[in-house]
Amino acid sequence: MIEIEGVRKSFGPLEVLRGIDLTVRNGEVISIIGASGSGKSTLLYCINGLESIQGGRILVDGEDVHGRDTNLNRLRQRLGMVFQQWNSFPHLTALENVALAPRIVKGKSRAEAREIARAQLEHVGLGDKLDVYPSKLSGGQQQRLAIARALAMEPDYMLFDEATSALDPELVGEVLDTMRLLANEGATMICVTHEMGFARDVSDRVAFVDEGRIEEIGPPSQIFGAAQSEKTQRFLAKVR
Amino acid sequence: MDYTFHWRPVIRKLPDLLEAALVTLEVAVLSMVIGILIGLALALIRMSGKRSTVWFAVGWIEIARNTPALLQLFFFGFGLGAFGFHLSPYMIVLCGLSFNNAGYLAENFRGGFNAIPDTQYRAARSLGMSAIQAYARIIIPQVFRIVYYPMTNQMVWAVLMSSLGMLVGFRELTGETQFLASKTFRIFEYFLFTAAIYYGLVKIILGASRLIAWRLFRY
Amino acid sequence: MSETDSIEFFTSFRVEDLWFLLEAAGRTLLISVLGISGGTVLGIAFGWLLSIGRWYGAATLGWVLDVFRSVPLIIQLVLFFNFFPIVGFPLDPFGAGTLVLVMYTSALVAQVARGGIEAVSISTRRAARSLGMSYWQDLRYVVWPIGIRAVLPSWTGVALGVLKDTALVSVLGYMELLRASQILITRTQEPFLVLAVVGAFYFALSFPIARFSERLERRWSHD
Numbered sequence: 001m002i003e004i005e006g007v008r009k010s011f012g013p014l015e016v017l018r019g020i021d022l023t024v025r026n027g028e029v030i031s032i033i034g035a036s037g038s039g040k041s042t043l044l045y046c047i048n049g050l051e052s053i054q055g056g057r058i059l060v061d062g063e064d065v066h067g068r069d070t071n072l073n074r075l076r077q078r079l080g081m082v083f084q085q086w087n088s089f090p091h092l093t094a095l096e097n098v099a100l101a102p103r104i105v106k107g108k109s110r111a112e113a114r115e116i117a118r119a120q121l122e123h124v125g126l127g128d129k130l131d132v133y134p135s136k137l138s139g140g141q142q143q144r145l146a147i148a149r150a151l152a153m154e155p156d157y158m159l160f161d162e163a164t165s166a167l168d169p170e171l172v173g174e175v176l177d178t179m180r181l182l183a184n185e186g187a188t189m190i191c192v193t194h195e196m197g198f199a200r201d202v203s204d205r206v207a208f209v210d211e212g213r214i215e216e217i218g219p220p221s222q223i224f225g226a227a228q229s230e231k232t233q234r235f236l237a238k239v240r
Numbered sequence: 241m242d243y244t245f246h247w248r249p250v251i252r253k254l255p256d257l258l259e260a261a262l263v264t265l266e267v268a269v270l271s272m273v274i275g276i277l278i279g280l281a282l283a284l285i286r287m288s289g290k291r292s293t294v295w296f297a298v299g300w301i302e303i304a305r306n307t308p309a310l311l312q313l314f315f316f317g318f319g320l321g322a323f324g325f326h327l328s329p330y331m332i333v334l335c336g337l338s339f340n341n342a343g344y345l346a347e348n349f350r351g352g353f354n355a356i357p358d359t360q361y362r363a364a365r366s367l368g369m370s371a372i373q374a375y376a377r378i379i380i381p382q383v384f385r386i387v388y389y390p391m392t393n394q395m396v397w398a399v400l401m402s403s404l405g406m407l408v409g410f411r412e413l414t415g416e417t418q419f420l421a422s423k424t425f426r427i428f429e430y431f432l433f434t435a436a437i438y439y440g441l442v443k444i445i446l447g448a449s450r451l452i453a454w455r456l457f458r459y
Numbered sequence: 460m461s462e463t464d465s466i467e468f469f470t471s472f473r474v475e476d477l478w479f480l481l482e483a484a485g486r487t488l489l490i491s492v493l494g495i496s497g498g499t500v501l502g503i504a505f506g507w508l509l510s511i512g513r514w515y516g517a518a519t520l521g522w523v524l525d526v527f528r529s530v531p532l533i534i535q536l537v538l539f540f541n542f543f544p545i546v547g548f549p550l551d552p553f554g555a556g557t558l559v560l561v562m563y564t565s566a567l568v569a570q571v572a573r574g575g576i577e578a579v580s581i582s583t584r585r586a587a588r589s590l591g592m593s594y595w596q597d598l599r600y601v602v603w604p605i606g607i608r609a610v611l612p613s614w615t616g617v618a619l620g621v622l623k624d625t626a627l628v629s630v631l632g633y634m635e636l637l638r639a640s641q642i643l644i645t646r647t648q649e650p651f652l653v654l655a656v657v658g659a660f661y662f663a664l665s666f667p668i669a670r671f672s673e674r675l676e677r678r679w680s681h682d
Contacts, residue, residue: 050362077368087363091381091459100377101367133459146363153367243545306619306665307658308626310637315658318650396529403531407630414533428541435530435538442529 001025001061002047002157002190008055009042016042018212019056024157029189031199033223034209035235040192041084043209044159047190048079061156077105080150084162086142088134088149094121095130098149106153113152120148124178140171144178151182158182160191196239200224208232250429253420260416261437267333267405267412268398274334275341275398276391282346287353297346304343309401312336317408329410337398344397348390352383385457392449396442403438413437471647477656483639484660490635491622493557498564498621499614505565506572507598527566533627535559540631556628560621567617574613575606608679615672619665626661636660 002024009017016039024030032040045051047058049065049072058065060075089097098117102108108116121127124144134142143163150158160179164172176198183189183202193199199206200220207217208229216229227233285297304312313336316327327335356379364374403414411419413434421430505524508516527535540555550558579602587601588594629638640657644650 048366050365073368073370075368076366079366081363081366083359083363083366085357085359087357087359089360089363089378089382091385101369104373104377105368135459149367302666303658303662306623306669307661308623308637310626311640311654311658311661314640314650315654318644319654322649322651400529400531403533404627406533414531417534428538428545431534431538431541435526435534438531438534439526439529 001059002188003059004043004047004056005058006056007043007046007053007058009039009046009051009053016212017046017053020209020212020214022207022214022217024188024190026156026188027186028204029183029187029191029202031203031206031220032190032192032209033194033196033199033206033235034215038209039212040209041161044081044161044190044192047159048076048081073105077153078156080153080155080158082143082146082150082158082160082163084165086139086146086166088137088142088145090134093131093133094126094137094145097134097145098152101149102152116152117148120152121145123151124148125174138171139167140174143167143171143175147175147178147182156188158187158189160189160193162192162194165194194239196224196236208235210235245429246424246426247429249424249426250433253430254433256416256420257413257433257437260411260413261441263411263416264399264402264405264413265441267330267337268395268402271334271337271341271398271402272391272395274338275345275394278338278342279345280349282342283349283353286346286350300339301343301346304340305347309336309340310404310407312339313404313408329405329408329415332408333402333405333410333412336404337401340401341394341398344394345387345391348387348394349383352386353379355386356382388449388453388457392446395445395449399438399441399445472643472649472652476643476647479643480636480639480656480660483634483636484664486634487622487625487636487660488664490553490557490560490628490633491625494560494564494625495618495621497557497561499568499618501561501565502568503572505569506574506576509569509573510576524566524569527563528570532559532563532624533630535563536627536630552628552631552633556625556631556633560625560628563624564617564621567620568614571610571613571617572606575610576602578609579605612672612676615668619669622665623661 002022004020004022004024007017007020008015020039020043022030032043034040042051046053047060047065049070053066060078063075064070065072065075089100092100095114095117098120099110099113102116103110103113118127118130121130124147126141126144126148129137129141129145134145137145147163163179164175167175172195176195179189179191179198180202191198191203203220205217206220206223208215208223208227208231210231216223216227216232222228223232224236227236282297282300285293286301288294313332316332316335316339320327360378360382361374364378365371369377402412405412406415406418409415417430417434421427424430505520509521509524536556536559539559540550540552543550543555583605584597584601587597592600625635626637629635629641632638636657640653643653647653
């Protein structure tokens, strides 16, 4: 369970998050939508401790992410993250990309790590690209590689930061399909996304973030069918 | 033209010249190893942005790049001698070349680090890697590839620069040539052979570098 | 150390010596300007010849220039200084030094110039020709302005390198900055001070140009 309580975050004088409260239960898929610059991505970075916070707290299974004694490297193993810019490691093959962290972070043997990597790459449909370098993969394939890389750490939670925003339109589908697959398998996911179709079909709950606050949160049927906040309605009218 | 070329004495001394070429290669390689280590440190210090130490790195880099290598060698020679530190000719050349290499390589390394997007570091950390692991496994290997060709060039420069050893009494290839030539007055013949040996050395270095790159960089 | 020694330590370097160095710096500058400008003109011509890409060009000119880049300058200086009298053209240190510097610089510039010409894409040049420009007009109005932007930083690097390399002409006995420093050191017995002053001279010549080029490069890379 991830508990976010009154989180505040500023970059200098700019306050990006102004008190976010959100609880994510295990097995739940939550989509976070909102205009760009509303602080959605920053929230994800705060959840796995890549950004510090100025107020409130974030608990992952009861452990304070920004606590003084927290071992972030160990905590991050439970929080898989997929970035907008897929950030595959260009100097490693697909298999090495996925196998590296299990080996050096979790201390798995070389053979074990390769086995995990092979399984995860097959999982995301890249079973035939094991020895290929990222430069030879399409954007969609690189993003699926990034998903496999995160999954190989066997995380309890997956954080997706606009995983499809940097992709050419014809490549968005394959990545969304992979994300859908994970959701159906019961993964706990927090997805910052601009794909309203995905948010509506896959999420258990959708949160609309506006000016650093959660303006409205509820099941997709509520957000997309009967939004209570006027701001939510206005945003959705604009993006459709 | 009433000059007759005498090649025989030079050919007889060819083993001496080739031996001296190995000395040249040795001092160049050593100065590169030291230069890479110091250059990496200078680049990291410069990028750290801490005022108290940045001036030191910037000073080293700019002096190395904006004064003649020969002057730098003289500093390690009779410059230090003025303070009672007397280095051997070998050490003068090694220190001078290392100082120069470090300055140039530091700037190459800085450019290399700047070319790697921050997001690579973030992605590594998000997988639970420590800062050191992220640098050792993700950042440095990529920087290494970017600076590989500049490093090869610097190695060639190191070989060429080591010829300045002649002027501080070091018997590397040029110094040895000068020594032998002064005994026989066959200056032109000796230096022509030496020129050919340098050309061969440079070609070997470039060839080896290409071979290593081909083995190393598959992406 | 006695009292008189330490007094002499401070007085042996005189104001006239600074003039002596300044004059020598003038000669360093003179031979640098000659070497760089001559080498640049020649190097651009060579670079253009190489960019045309005929096999015999690469095999002959390309090879010769490669040799000039692969042999230490000091060897080239000694070699040619001793070669000119053999063929009946004895040259003084200044003449021989300038000639070798021009050749050496041209070999480095040729590589830069070739890079600049090849930095201009074929399609851009085709577009220029399709507008009815002649081959020379294309070079003058399209290739030159684009190419020079691409390689000015590398050319500056070459030029500053040559400026520092002129120190080696001292080997032939030409009285430039470094040779002057040797003479002063012998007389004053103050190597550290003299080397520091001479180093400052070189730095003052090189550093501003390096900084200016860096800034220019940064400005160009933004637009």
